[in-house]
Amino acid sequence: MMSAREFDVAIVGGGLVGAALAFGMRELGPRLAVLDEGDVAHRASHGNFGLIWVQGKGLRLAPYGSWTQHSARAWPLLATMLRELTGTDVALRQGGGLHLCLTPDELERRAQHFVELFGQDGFERYEVEFLDRAGVARRLPAVGADVAGGTWCALDGDCNPLRLLSALHDAVGREGVVRIAGAAVDRIEPENGAFLLHRGRSVMRAGRVVLAAGLGNARLAPMVGLVAPVVPNQGQVIVLERVQPFLPFPLETIRQTDEGTVLLGDAQADRGLDEATDPAVLAAIAQRALRALPALRDARVSRAWAALRVMSPDGFPIYGQSRTHPGAYVVTCHSGVTLAAAHALTLAPAIRDGALPAMVAPFSSERFDVRAAA
Amino acid sequence: MFVRLPDLAGEFIEFFVDGQPCTARAGDTVAAALLAAGHLACRNTPVSGAPRGPYCLMGMCFECLATVDGRPNQQGCMIAVASGMRVETQRGARAVVVDPDAGA
Numbered sequence: 001m002m003s004a005r006e007f008d009v010a011i012v013g014g015g016l017v018g019a020a021l022a023f024g025m026r027e028l029g030p031r032l033a034v035l036d037e038g039d040v041a042h043r044a045s046h047g048n049f050g051l052i053w054v055q056g057k058g059l060r061l062a063p064y065g066s067w068t069q070h071s072a073r074a075w076p077l078l079a080t081m082l083r084e085l086t087g088t089d090v091a092l093r094q095g096g097g098l099h100l101c102l103t104p105d106e107l108e109r110r111a112q113h114f115v116e117l118f119g120q121d122g123f124e125r126y127e128v129e130f131l132d133r134a135g136v137a138r139r140l141p142a143v144g145a146d147v148a149g150g151t152w153c154a155l156d157g158d159c160n161p162l163r164l165l166s167a168l169h170d171a172v173g174r175e176g177v178v179r180i181a182g183a184a185v186d187r188i189e190p191e192n193g194a195f196l197l198h199r200g201r202s203v204m205r206a207g208r209v210v211l212a213a214g215l216g217n218a219r220l221a222p223m224v225g226l227v228a229p230v231v232p233n234q235g236q237v238i239v240l241e242r243v244q245p246f247l248p249f250p251l252e253t254i255r256q257t258d259e260g261t262v263l264l265g266d267a268q269a270d271r272g273l274d275e276a277t278d279p280a281v282l283a284a285i286a287q288r289a290l291r292a293l294p295a296l297r298d299a300r301v302s303r304a305w306a307a308l309r310v311m312s313p314d315g316f317p318i319y320g321q322s323r324t325h326p327g328a329y330v331v332t333c334h335s336g337v338t339l340a341a342a343h344a345l346t347l348a349p350a351i352r353d354g355a356l357p358a359m360v361a362p363f364s365s366e367r368f369d370v371r372a373a374a
Numbered sequence: 375m376f377v378r379l380p381d382l383a384g385e386f387i388e389f390f391v392d393g394q395p396c397t398a399r400a401g402d403t404v405a406a407a408l409l410a411a412g413h414l415a416c417r418n419t420p421v422s423g424a425p426r427g428p429y430c431l432m433g434m435c436f437e438c439l440a441t442v443d444g445r446p447n448q449q450g451c452m453i454a455v456a457s458g459m460r461v462e463t464q465r466g467a468r469a470v471v472v473d474p475d476a477g478a
Contacts, residue, residue, distance in 0.1 A: 141472060142470075142472040241447055241467075241468070242420045242467040242468075243467050243468050243469065243470045244420075244466065244467045244468065244469045244470070246469075246470050246472060259420065259421050260420045260421075260467045295470045295471055295472045296470060298470075298471075299470055300447065
């Protein structure tokens with residue numbers, strides 16, 4: 001009989017969610033394993049926009065607003081720790097962010113959104129500044145003439161998400177955490193309170209297992225008595241050539257990286273866009289970007305990409321521990337950058353100690369249980 | 375540094391690098407003309423500031439970016455040099471022109 005490698009905790013998934021969790025449990029050292037599928041993975045972490053975004057989030061689930069703010073507040077500490085532990089600067093900026101509304105109709109809907117958001121019981125309120133075009137132009141002189149206005153929130157920011165992912169893995173590796181790459185987990189088999197993870201012909205045993213496999217969680221969660229009904233939701237991003245710094249803070253759909261490239265996305269793609277790559281979508285993104293910032297009209301496109309968000313039925317994260325197989329956890333979200341600090345500094349230590357923190361109770365996967373909903 | 379092959383024909387033309395007259399041969403790319411004229415570096419990278427010059431000469435590496443006749447970030451290896459052309463070496467990233475009246 002082949003003997004299995006033994007770990008206290010196995011994290012399935014080495015993207016931003018898995019890496020942030022591993023960071024928060026890194027003192028387990030060689031008793032912690034991170035299983036990373038490798039380059040065949042969908043890798044939402046390699047496609048994201050890099051925003052640390054608070055404003056507007058939490059409609060229909062007020063605690064999501066609090067959780068997001070909690071993470072945004074913890075972000076400076078995470079960035080400092082990563083710099084001290086690895087020397088990597090993840091280019092964190094948290095001086096505020098702007099959501100632009102191109103038309104009066106969009107501005108009106110934005111205002112209505114905040115009325116509903118802030119009107120919810122228990123919503124942890126924050127300052128949002130409503131700006132007409134002149135107000136936007138004071139913050140952003142480059143704004144287009146026919147932009148109706150926007151909302152400004154001082155809690156918003158951005159970072160370099162690729163450096164974040166690499167710094168997390170670097171910090172984790174320095175503690176001797178075992179990273180196993182190159183094969184997906186085929187099957188998880190509960191065994192005497194522990195878990196056997198089968199990958200091809202190899203098997204390993206872990207006392208606890210944390211599913212952070214993005215879209216793969218949908219398949220893996222039922223093996224340990226959890227549900228994670230996540231589906232792919234496609235987003236597309238256009239990347240412009242490097243230009244001199246002209247955008248000192250991120251817009252929700254346009255940001256300039258610390259190295260000068262300009263990313264164009266569009267929150268409109270958040271809803272209902274899970275089709276294949278579509279030049280018409282890219283054209284629409286470019287058109288809206290030019291209305292927002294006409295100065296970009298002669299900047300050249302370097303590349304464009306599409307990536308798959310990991311979307312739950314209600315769009316909110318799923319955090320759960322299995323009732324039937326205690327010690328098995330599921331963690332999934334589509335804001336792996338914004339929530340990285342909360343995952344690393346709050347969620348991971350709690351899972352290491354054997355329970356989910358009270359703050360994440362509203363995000364239990366049991367909300368998707370048919371019997372609970374009936 | 376670079377020496378022209380003797381079997382290539384083509385008339386000599388004058389162009390300008392940072393305002394200084396240089397000689398090229400009709401049919402040269404801007405990148406080849408820069409190298410032949412001894413300008414090995416045509417820009418500094420926006421990230422580290424390191425000097426860079428034409429490398430792949432076939433449109434892939436984007437190392438030969440320069441300002442050509444006032445247009446920034448042009449790939450020198452993809453453009454034929456022309457008589458009187460004004461090539462400027464580029465320090466860091468190009469600017470975007472923020473015109474407060476844009477779109478008005």
